[in-house]
Amino acid sequence: MVVHDRSYSRWDGDRTGKVPGAWVILDRGVMTGLAVLFKRKIFAVLLTLWAFGPFVAAVLIMYAVFYFRSTPELAEIARNMSDVLRLVTPTPDTLWGYLVNLQLPVVFMLCVLVGSGLIAEDRRTNALELYLSRPLGRFQYVTGKLAVIGFFLSLVTVVPAVIIVLVWMALGATSADELASLSGLIVKAVEAGAVQVLVMSLLILAASSLAKRARNATILFVGFLVVSEIILHGILFEVLGNPSVHLVSILYDVRQCAAWLLDNPAELDPDVPALHCAVVLLGWVVLWSGVILRRVRPVEVVA
Amino acid sequence: MSDGPVIDLRGVTVRYGRFVALDDVTATSEGGAVGLLGPNGAGKSSLIKALLGLVPLAEGEAKVLGDDVRRQPDRLRRRLGYMPERDAAFPHLTGFQATWYAGRLAGMPDADARRRAHEVLLFAGLEEARYRDVSTYSTGMRQRVKLAQALVHDPDLLFLDEPTNGLDPKGRDEMLALIKTLSRAKGIHVVLSSHLLRDVEDVCGSVLVMRHGKMVKHETIEGLRKATDDAFSVLLRGDGEAFKLACERRGMAVRPRKGTEVEVHVPRGTGARDVFGAALESGTVVHKLVPTRVSLEEALLDVLGRDD
Numbered sequence: 001m002v003v004h005d006r007s008y009s010r011w012d013g014d015r016t017g018k019v020p021g022a023w024v025i026l027d028r029g030v031m032t033g034l035a036v037l038f039k040r041k042i043f044a045v046l047l048t049l050w051a052f053g054p055f056v057a058a059v060l061i062m063y064a065v066f067y068f069r070s071t072p073e074l075a076e077i078a079r080n081m082s083d084v085l086r087l088v089t090p091t092p093d094t095l096w097g098y099l100v101n102l103q104l105p106v107v108f109m110l111c112v113l114v115g116s117g118l119i120a121e122d123r124r125t126n127a128l129e130l131y132l133s134r135p136l137g138r139f140q141y142v143t144g145k146l147a148v149i150g151f152f153l154s155l156v157t158v159v160p161a162v163i164i165v166l167v168w169m170a171l172g173a174t175s176a177d178e179l180a181s182l183s184g185l186i187v188k189a190v191e192a193g194a195v196q197v198l199v200m201s202l203l204i205l206a207a208s209s210l211a212k213r214a215r216n217a218t219i220l221f222v223g224f225l226v227v228s229e230i231i232l233h234g235i236l237f238e239v240l241g242n243p244s245v246h247l248v249s250i251l252y253d254v255r256q257c258a259a260w261l262l263d264n265p266a267e268l269d270p271d272v273p274a275l276h277c278a279v280v281l282l283g284w285v286v287l288w289s290g291v292i293l294r295r296v297r298p299v300e301v302v303a
Numbered sequence: 304m305s306d307g308p309v310i311d312l313r314g315v316t317v318r319y320g321r322f323v324a325l326d327d328v329t330a331t332s333e334g335g336a337v338g339l340l341g342p343n344g345a346g347k348s349s350l351i352k353a354l355l356g357l358v359p360l361a362e363g364e365a366k367v368l369g370d371d372v373r374r375q376p377d378r379l380r381r382r383l384g385y386m387p388e389r390d391a392a393f394p395h396l397t398g399f400q401a402t403w404y405a406g407r408l409a410g411m412p413d414a415d416a417r418r419r420a421h422e423v424l425l426f427a428g429l430e431e432a433r434y435r436d437v438s439t440y441s442t443g444m445r446q447r448v449k450l451a452q453a454l455v456h457d458p459d460l461l462f463l464d465e466p467t468n469g470l471d472p473k474g475r476d477e478m479l480a481l482i483k484t485l486s487r488a489k490g491i492h493v494v495l496s497s498h499l500l501r502d503v504e505d506v507c508g509s510v511l512v513m514r515h516g517k518m519v520k521h522e523t524i525e526g527l528r529k530a531t532d533d534a535f536s537v538l539l540r541g542d543g544e545a546f547k548l549a550c551e552r553r554g555m556a557v558r559p560r561k562g563t564e565v566e567v568h569v570p571r572g573t574g575a576r577d578v579f580g581a582a583l584e585s586g587t588v589v590h591k592l593v594p595t596r597v598s599l600e601e602a603l604l605d606v607l608g609r610d611d
Binding site: 007009010011013014015016017018019021024028032035036117121122124125126127130131132133134135136137298299 | 408
């Protein structure tokens with residue numbers, strides 16, 4: 001029979017903390033997020049197909065065309081697929097569409113499923129007191145939580161976009177100039193994706209910090225988007241007809257900034273300067289960061 | 304570990320808006336197990352939170368284990384353990400995961416945090432339940448996992464805010480036994496905040512008494528008892544009312560107990576001789592006179608009463 005020593009023993013290990021607290025939160029948060037997503041297997045499979053389906057399809061099409069082209073008897077098929085290939089070939093236009101249109105519903109779903117509980121659940125279970133009584137400041141805590149939702153959003157936006165470009169560089173690039181151009185496109189895709197990820201992450205974290213339950217944070221998140229996108233943006237534009245009204249729409253601002261960063265004039269609205277959209281987004285980022293840092297406190301002062 | 308006082312407070316003031324939670328608190332503690340006593344709203348939890356750096360000091364200076372609370376909060380928190388009063392848990396984690404996570408957040412390497420999490424959960428008596436989600440735990444188990452989380456990184460000083468809250472008598476005794484082991488056998492300094500005076504009496508060697516955000520007294524348990532009036536349990540035969548009046552004329556207080564038994568509180572400078580004098584004067588006979596142990600509760604009431 002195994003005899004356990006139940007007494008307390010002292011520990012003289014290294015307490016200097018080589019790993020930052022934010023990294024520990026990210027590590028645990030990703031595992032918890034995956035557990036939440038995979039709670040219902042069928043739902044998880046559907047979400048995965050939805051999130052990565054277009055990406056996998058794009059890679060398969062690129063590979064198929066490359067393979068058919070290199071096989072003389074199948075070259076005809078490759079020629080017939082040129083229209084399809086044009087839809088998935090990484091260009092500023094296709095990447096813009098992929099990032100801010102195609103993946104937007106998935107981004108919403110992940111914000112709701114993973115992001116809404118990140119701070120709200122800690123507030124509900126009084127875990128903030130446990131976090132902040134450790135060698136961990138509020139800034140590190142928020143950075144860790146931001147990294148968790150940022151990880152999931154990047155996984156379905158920036159990462160696939162970059163992989164698509166890399167695959168095309170490996171299969172379809174025919175000259176050094178094209179390789180250089182595609183390298184530049186990677187940087188632009190990362191920048192455009194980062195704007196989208198940062199804005200949506202901070203919005204859901206701000207909603208989460210204002211609630212004590214994930215469900216309530218979701219209501220706040222959706223409510224905010226409905227008000228800004230439909231009520232303020234839609235109605236005001238109908239009434240006033242002034243293009244500057246577009247600035248109140250966060251999704252419009254993100255699209256404009258993404259188009260600007262990706263150097264995609266086809267999607268850039270000439271009536272509203274992208275710089276104005278960037279300033280508005282910066283304002284939101286500062287406001288939401290302030291809200292989060294204000295709500296993340298170990299002690300709630302009621303009086 | 305620092306050779307100086309474990310806790311050194313000088314003029315510490317904490318405000319929540321206009322409300323003053325701690326008002327010019329000055330105290331020093333050499334360590335061991337210290338009880339933090341006082342009625343609700345006295346500022347006990349605020350003091351613990353100020354020492355952990357969770358609430359900012361409006362004025363004054365606080366040093367814990369030689370480190371300044373304001374200047375070196377992270378360095379300090381690596382050496383502190385905290386068990387909050389409120390029910391607090393990391394969401395969606397098992398007992399083991401929560402304890403391991405607490406260790407990682409305290410700066411422990413992953414492998415050490417895992418090993419220690421198992422050890423402290425075993426010590427806290429949660430070995431059977433460690434792989435269950437904390438949300439399924441009973442109140443007693445949740446108190447135990449909070450203790451395990453506070454201990455996983457082996458702190459030098461442990462703050463326990465109402466650790467026996469919600470526990471049944473058996474659970475309470477077990478929790479106090481664990482705390483006693485930590486403070487007496489393992490050399491961990493303990494600050495125990497409790498409104499249950501018996502808990503403090505069981506575990507602590509000294510007490511800090513607070514009221515209205517001020518430090519009213521810092522005394523050893525025995526010193527606190529000695530500082531209060533002595534008392535005798537007296538079994539009487541005769542006119543109890545006359546005995547009471549005679550006692551009161553001598554400045555003694557009489558409290559009825561069972562049957563003809565009364566408890567006589569005698570002020571300092573008087574003693575059993577005065578009790579017999581009162582009996583003689585009132586024509587009553589003292590059948591039995593036994594000095595009674597002054598409970599910490601009475602001693603505390605005495606301290607708080609005098610400073611009112």
